[in-house]
Structure formats: structure tokens, C-alpha cells
Amino acid sequence: MNTTLKTLVAVAATGSLLNAAELxxxxxxxxxxxxAKPIPAVKADPNCGKSRTEDAMTRTWVVGAANGLANVVVYIKGGLEGKTFKVSEEKPLIDQTGCMYEPYVSAVQTGQTFQVRNSDAxxxxxxxxxxxNKGFNFAQANAGQVNEKTFDKAELGAKFACNVHPWMIAYVSVIENPFFAVSDKDGKFTIKGDLPDGKYTLAAFHQKGGEVTTEIEVKGGKATAALEIEAKQ
Ligand SMILES: [Cu+2]
Incomplete structure (x- = not known):
């Protein structure tokens, strides 16, 4: 094996190790x-109603199989003090489609560029x-328009709203490290990345239910956690 190839193999091996952790x-x-309650105004709106045969529903509490809770931001809250992380080049999308924000809840890293798109005509x-963080307010008049934004500071549940359609709401959390995820329809989450073995505080934040935390230990790149959020009216 020549020197160049040896170096390439070494880099490839390191790369795979760096991405080993999975929570x-x-x-x-x-x-x-x-x-969840229906939002009749969506179907009733002359523009928004065109793409819709059923009522849009509120998404404050979305509960799936076996009490799984969707739209919870799960992130490493403690154990990474003093460390800095490369900002992901991935650009998460917050879409406006059928007069709803999709996704309703999302998360980005501090300094990570995200996109806001209008998919409606x-x-x-x-x-x-x-x-x-610093707020913003801009119009997107046409289908396909995309604007790119970033937030610089950690913040949970920053509110996005459309003033033309008052039911249109989304929440974006800004996390200081790349180790976060949003729970799926059955409450499940997976956080992948270059997280060293060790002890951490894992937090789960729900817009209405608030935040709960638990201590976890990542061993051999693996950890699992179960958290409960109390229902609130
Ligand atoms: Cu709107």
C-alpha cells in the first residue's frame, strides 16, 4: 500500500469512528x-381550502402509539461544557404548505443555516x-420562494407565525451542539453523531408540557433513554 492510500484508509477509519454514537x-x-381540535378556518379560506378535503387539526399535543408524544425536542443539555462543535452544513427546511407550517416543531444548531419556503401559490x-435571538418578518409572495436564516443563540421554542393566516404557527428550538432530534409520531427519537462515551444530561422539551431531564451514560457509542412529559391543559 502506498503512503497516499494508507492515509486515505486512516482518514476513512477515523471518520467512521467519529460518527459512531447513537442515542x-x-x-x-x-x-x-x-x-386535537379541528381548525375550520383553514378549509373555509378561499386559497387555503382548495388543497384540502379534511379539516386541519391543532398540533399542541400529538400522541401516538403507547402514549408516545410527538414534537418533543430532545437534546444534550449537560456534559459538553466548554466544547465547540462544527456547525452542520445541512439546511433544515421549514415549509409553508396548505397553509400550515411543516414541520410544526423543529430544531437547528446555533449558527446553522435553515430555509423557510413557501410552497403555496x-x-x-x-x-x-x-x-x-433576533426576530425577523418577511413576506413570501410566490410558490417556491426560499429565504435562508440563522439563529446565533441557544433558545427553546422560538415562535414562527403567519399573520395572513393566524392559525399558522411553528416552533424552532436552537441548540448549542449538534446532538438533538425531534420525537416522531410515536414519541421515538434517534440522535446520531460524534459524541464521546461519557455521562450527559439529556433534556426533552415540549412547547406546552415544558422540559424534563435525565442522566444518561453513553457506552460504546450507545445509550437509550425514556422520558415522560406531564399533560397540561
Ligand atoms: Cu400564511
Whole structure:
């Protein structure tokens, strides 16, 4: 093996080790949250109603199989103090489609570029009112328009709203490290990345239910966690 090839092999091996950690788990809801409610204004709107045969539903509490709770931001909250991480070049998308924000809940890293798109053939405006970061408000008049933004500071649940369609709401959390995920429809989550073995505090944040934490230990690149968030009216 020549020197160049040896170096390439060494780099490839290191790369795979660096991406070894995988944290998995489930977020459950404790108690009975209020059920989702229809939002009749969406179907009734002359523009928004065109693409819709059924009512849009509220997404405050989305509960799936075995009390699994969706739309929970799960992230490493403690154990990484003083460390800095490369910002992902991936650009998460917050889409406006059928007069709803998709996804309803998302997360980005501090300094990570994300995209906001209008997929509808009429105007929306994007009014972001974070409490710690700098807000913005711009119109997207046409289908396909994309604007790119970043937030510099950690913040949970920054609110996005469209003032043309008052039910259009989304929440974006900004996490200081790349180790985060949003729970799926059954409350499951997977966080992958270059996380060294060790002890960490894992947090789960729900827009209405608040935040809970647990201590985890990553061993051999693996850890699992189960957290419960209490239902609130
Ligand atoms: Cu709108």
C-alpha cells in the first residue's frame, strides 16, 4: 500500500469512528392531554381550502402509539461544557404548505443555516418572534420562494407565525451542539453523531408540557433513554 492510500484508509477509519454514537429512546405523555381540535378556518379560506378535503387539526399535543408524544425536542443539555462543535452544513427546511407550517416543531444548531419556503401559490409572511435571538418578518409572495436564516443563540421554542393566516404557527428550538432530534409520531427519537462515551444530561422539551431531564451514560457509542412529559391543559 502506498503512503497516499494508507492515509486515505486512516482518514476513512477515523471518520467512521467519529460518527459512531447513537442515542435512541422514547418520550411518553403522562396523563391525558386535551384532544386535537379541528381548525375550520383553514378549509373555509378561499386559497387555503382548495388543497384540502379534511379539516386541519391543532398540533399542541400529538400522541401516538403507547402514549408516545410527538414534537418533543430532545437534546444534550449537560456534559459538553466548554466544547465547540462544527456547525452542520445541512439546511433544515421549514415549509409553508396548505397553509400550515411543516414541520410544526423543529430544531437547528446555533449558527446553522435553515430555509423557510413557501410552497403555496399565494402569499404568506414569516414572522419569527424569538425571545433571545433576533426576530425577523418577511413576506413570501410566490410558490417556491426560499429565504435562508440563522439563529446565533441557544433558545427553546422560538415562535414562527403567519399573520395572513393566524392559525399558522411553528416552533424552532436552537441548540448549542449538534446532538438533538425531534420525537416522531410515536414519541421515538434517534440522535446520531460524534459524541464521546461519557455521562450527559439529556433534556426533552415540549412547547406546552415544558422540559424534563435525565442522566444518561453513553457506552460504546450507545445509550437509550425514556422520558415522560406531564399533560397540561
Ligand atoms: Cu400564511
Amino acid at each position: 435512541t429512546g422514547k418520550i411518553s405523555v403522562k396523563g391525558t392531554p386535551p384532544p 399565494f402569499m404568506h409572511n414569516v414572522n419569527a418572534t424569538p425571545k433571545i
